[in-house]
Amino acid sequence: MAEQKPSTAIEAVESGLAAQGYIASRQIATAVYLSQQIEKPILVEGPAGVGKTELAKAIAAWSGKKMIRLQCYEGLDEAKALYEWKYAKQLLYTQILKDKLGEVLGGAQTLHDALAQLHDFGDVFFSKEFVEPRPLLQALEQPGGCVLLIDEIDKSDAEFESLLLEILSDFQVTIPELGTVSAITPPTVILTSNSERDLGDALKRRCLHLHIGFPEQRLEERIVESRVPNISQTLRRQMVGFIHEIRSLDLKKLPSISETIDWARVLVLLQASELDTEIVKDTLNVLLKYEADIEAATPQVTTFIAKAARSNIFG
Amino acid sequence: MRENLHRFFRAARGAGVHVSPAESIDAMRAVSQVGFSDRTVLRDALLLTLAKSQDEKLALGDCFDLFFSQPEPRQEQPEADSDDNASQNADQSPSSGSASEAGEGQPPEGLGQLAQMLLSQDRNALAAAIASASGAAALSDIRYSTQRGIFSSRILDAMGLQRLRDDLDELTASNPALAERLRAALDALREAVRDTVSQGLALYAREEAENLRNEILRNAPLARIERRQVAEMRALIRRIAQRLRERYSKPRKRQRRGHLDVRRTLRRNAAWGGIPFLTAWKRKHRDRPKIVAICDVSGSVAQVSDFFLLLIHSLHEVVDDVRSFAFSSHTIEVSEILEKKSPEEAMAEIMSKVGFGSSDYGSSLVDFEKDFMSTLTPQTTVIVLGDARSNNLDPRADILRRISERSKRLVWLNPEGRLAWGFGDSEMPRYATFCSVVRQCATAQQLERAVSDIVATYQ
Numbered sequence: 080m081a082e083q084k085p086s087t088a089i090e091a092v093e094s095g096l097a098a099q100g101y102i103a104s105r106q107i108a109t110a111v112y113l114s115q116q117i118e119k120p121i122l123v124e125g126p127a128g129v130g131k132t133e134l135a136k137a138i139a140a141w142s143g144k145k146m147i148r149l150q151c152y153e154g155l156d157e158a159k160a161l162y163e164w165k166y167a168k169q170l171l172y173t174q175i176l177k178d179k180l181g182e183v184l185g186g187a188q189t190l191h192d193a194l195a196q197l198h199d200f201g202d203v204f205f206s207k208e209f210v211e212p213r214p215l216l217q218a219l220e221q222p223g224g225c226v227l228l229i230d231e232i233d234k235s236d237a238e239f240e241s242l243l244l245e246i247l248s249d250f251q252v253t254i255p256e257l258g259t260v261s262a263i264t265p266p267t268v269i270l271t272s273n274s275e276r277d278l279g280d281a282l283k284r285r286c287l288h289l290h291i292g293f294p295e296q297r298l299e300e301r302i303v304e305s306r307v308p309n310i311s312q313t314l315r316r317q318m319v320g321f322i323h324e325i326r327s328l329d330l331k332k333l334p335s336i337s338e339t340i341d342w343a344r345v346l347v348l349l350q351a352s353e354l355d356t357e358i359v360k361d362t363l364n365v366l367l368k369y370e371a372d373i374e375a376a377t378p379q380v381t382t383f384i385a386k387a388a389r390s391n392i393f394g
Numbered sequence: 395m396r397e398n399l400h401r402f403f404r405a406a407r408g409a410g411v412h413v414s415p416a417e418s419i420d421a422m423r424a425v426s427q428v429g430f431s432d433r434t435v436l437r438d439a440l441l442l443t444l445a446k447s448q449d450e451k452l453a454l455g456d457c458f459d460l461f462f463s464q465p466e467p468r469q470e471q472p473e474a475d476s477d478d479n480a481s482q483n484a485d486q487s488p489s490s491g492s493a494s495e496a497g498e499g500q501p502p503e504g505l506g507q508l509a510q511m512l513l514s515q516d517r518n519a520l521a522a523a524i525a526s527a528s529g530a531a532a533l534s535d536i537r538y539s540t541q542r543g544i545f546s547s548r549i550l551d552a553m554g555l556q557r558l559r560d561d562l563d564e565l566t567a568s569n570p571a572l573a574e575r576l577r578a579a580l581d582a583l584r585e586a587v588r589d590t591v592s593q594g595l596a597l598y599a600r601e602e603a604e605n606l607r608n609e610i611l612r613n614a615p616l617a618r619i620e621r622r623q624v625a626e627m628r629a630l631i632r633r634i635a636q637r638l639r640e641r642y643s644k645p646r647k648r649q650r651r652g653h654l655d656v657r658r659t660l661r662r663n664a665a666w667g668g669i670p671f672l673t674a675w676k677r678k679h680r681d682r683p684k685i686v687a688i689c690d691v692s693g694s695v696a697q698v699s700d701f702f703l704l705l706i707h708s709l710h711e712v713v714d715d716v717r718s719f720a721f722s723s724h725t726i727e728v729s730e731i732l733e734k735k736s737p738e739e740a741m742a743e744i745m746s747k748v749g750f751g752s753s754d755y756g757s758s759l760v761d762f763e764k765d766f767m768s769t770l771t772p773q774t775t776v777i778v779l780g781d782a783r784s785n786n787l788d789p790r791a792d793i794l795r796r797i798s799e800r801s802k803r804l805v806w807l808n809p810e811g812r813l814a815w816g817f818g819d820s821e822m823p824r825y826a827t828f829c830s831v832v833r834q835c836a837t838a839q840q841l842e843r844a845v846s847d848i849v850a851t852y853q
Contacts, residue, residue, distance in 0.1 A: 085428040086435060109428075109438040116427045119420065124448070166671045277640065283446040284416060290448050 101137030120268035122286035128335030139226035151235035205256040224264030320387030409457040506557035512579035527552035635708035690780030692722035692753035721758035722751035756790040807835035
């Protein structure tokens with residue numbers, strides 16, 4: 080891929096993702112291409128439902144790598160994200176090996192000798208066999224590389240960010256008892272954030288920053304086309320136009336791509352041939368998730384349908 | 395080209411995008427991957443590596459367009475000049491056709507490089523010469539608009555203006571028509587250089603100019619701020635709010651950790667026969683700030699109250715609960731107005747309801763006690779913002795005492811200087827006895843410190 084001209088390589092990324100059903104804009108494709116070339120994680124920000132998580136899935140499917148997902152939440156710590164000692168196993172083994180331990184230490188005359196002999200043993204109980212790898216460590220241990228998705232990083236605590244820094248910049252983690260574990264093949268790392276809180280500069284600095292917003296009308300039509308193939312062209316245009324009108328309203332939660340796709344499915348299910356006021360009002364709850372939003376949008380429905388239909392003729 | 399990229403990074407810093415050395419290295423690597431041939435890809439690559447938020451992306455996008463569009467106006471410039479020259483030539487040609495023809499056909503021997511360039515109207519060479527001369531003159535070091543003149547002359551000197559002058563003198567004697575043309579071209583060149591310098595100023599000096607302006611703005615008295623600065627001040631207040639949010643919104647876990655929670659530890663480790671592998675700790679309870687703000691919106695204090703309310707209400711992440719009240723002669727609650735409307739509209743509405751009266755602290759405090767005393771809890775910090783000038787009416791300091799007793803702290807922020815307290819109709823000394831803290835609060839900087847201290851007491 081390195082010999083290719085960058086623009087063709089970026090197009091290859093675009094078509095590769097498209098084959099997995101993910102219609103990427105040029106910017107997204109550039110980000111994916113660059114992250115592979117200079118081995119940097121991508122930090123994806125944007126409103127909920129614009130396909131941040133889908134991007135990671137599509138990359139995994141396209142490159143044929145395994146996807147490892149780490150869902151972040153408040154209180155997530157290294158025991159759940161990175162690694163944990165198998166306490167029960169350690170305990171069990173000490174019980175079983177009690178007799179053996181007696182044999183080994185049998186020759187020792189004093190407590191001091193026994194201790195010295197124990198030291199010679201090394202840290203058997205803190206070795207690789209007793210480590211329970213969690214998603215981050217798993218990702219580093221994949222021989223063929225993988226796609227590591229760290230989802231909704233903004234939900235985790237600020238301390239967790241610092242934990243990620245070593246992985247993100249050097250693709251390695253340090254376990255105090257074992258030393259440093261480096262990635263066999265550097266994984267493709269995707270972090271997603273809903274901008275619920277501002278991430279630290281240190282984390283941002285280590286990533287390519289990609290912002291996915293609501294797509295343009297053309298792009299969204301293509302996305303609907305690839306996701307809901309059996310929808311008619313006129314209906315598709317009308318509904319995407321309608322959704323773009325809805326997004327111009329001041330709503331609590333604007334409908335994003337996932338809502339568009341859901342709505343397209345619903346319309347196909349109801350066998351609608353084109354948008355009319357009644358069917359829109361009946362299915363508005365698919366698009367809008369707050370009662371107040373639905374109330375605000377309902378009076379505008381007729382105008383929006385007319386607008387969408389009109390832009391259809393010219394577009 | 396690497397030189398150009400470095401200059402772009404400086405310009406990006408000027409545009410307010412924080413570009414660290416590490417990020418510039420990343421950007422270099424990215425650019426070496428994508429190359430310069432495709433401008434949209436280059437733009438995307440730089441935006442991806444350098445900008446770390448949506449705002450930064452917008453700023454950097456503009457900066458990119460300005461930076462890389464630079465050569466074009468310069469090319470247009472000589473073009474316009476050449477048109478001018480052509481028309482001049484056309485005007486002159488009937489009278490001195492032969493002379494100009496000779497001039498165009500073969501630029502006279504013995505002229506300096508710059509003169510030859512100007513006469514042959516080699517646009518690309520000129521653009522390149524200006525670019526390299528601005529490099530030599532270190533145009534990217536320009537900081538203030540007053541430096542424009544010196545940088546222009548430095549660039550011209552670097553391009554060989556001295557030689558050109560000599561040539562011009564010689565030509566005036568030997569070939570007046572050609573000298574005229576050269577003089578016109580020189581004027582055009584001056585203009586082009588001036589434009590280049592202005593662009594350089596826009597690109598590289600923004601950061602410095604902004605810092606200077608902010609510094610002045612931070613220390614300007616809020617009450618006497620000019621109308622045109624109000625929008626800038628709002629932006630500054632918003633930045634202050636963001637800084638405070640960043641500092642105080644992340645709870646520090648370690649500080650919160652209290653004693654060992656024996657019960658939970660035993661329960662959690664039941665699987666290992668009660669051997670405590672995992673420990674559980676009690677958490678110290680920490681309340682987030684609850685703030686009741688009572689603001690004087692009469693006359694001169696109004697502007698300060700405006701900025702104060704803006705600041706307090708943009709601290710959602712840090713402050714649990716804010717209730718705001720405004721008064722001049724009677725008190726109303728304004729929290730809802732401030733939450734729902736834009737700052738400008740909200741302030742206008744508050745002013746139309748209670749503003750601009752003559753202040754009467756006594757009756758306003760009576761109003762507060764009557765209607766809103768129940769908002770105070772032992773966790774509340776009460777902030778009163780006002781100059782305590784009650785027009786010689788009864789100050790009712792006894793109500794303030796009751797407010798102080800019911801709340802955690804009572805902070806009084808006074809826009810007037812300490813010297814003026816107690817003089818004239820100021821009741822400040824009488825109120826001050828019941829306040830936990832009294833401080834002057836006239837500038838944005840003092841405002842920031844005051845709010846920061848209040849929030850910090852809860853950490």
